[in-house]
Amino acid sequence: MSQSTYTVQGMTCGHCVSSVTEEVGSIDGVQQVDVDLASGLVTVTSDRDLSEDDVRAAVTEAGYQLAS
């Protein structure tokens, strides 16, 4: 089990949280996604180490940006 935390920019409401949760949750191996809207922190629990590029692509697909 692996857990990583990322900062996502641009989320403004619960719909944004849902979009990011859904896209990041669709990455192979991801088991749980927790998003804190106020801080932009996204904690991802997965059964394998994730590629940051995969997470970045999912966040971009949702319409937001991973903080570099």
Place this chain on the structure above:
Amino acid sequence: MSQSTYTVQGMTCGHCVSSVTEEVGSIDGVQQVDVDLASGLVTVTSDRDLSEDDVRAAVTEAGYQLAS
């Protein structure tokens, strides 16, 4: 044909615009809904005069507030 403009509070992003558009658009008689996110102005075109209570209920259902 009737057109009315309302001010909706709390919309922060395009998802919010979509939610309000969908809910207000589901009111019987509504033909078009135009939302300006920056100003919160929602312009509703309908084939009959709408009850403000109906519009308020739809906006509330979407999760936002009609300015009084």
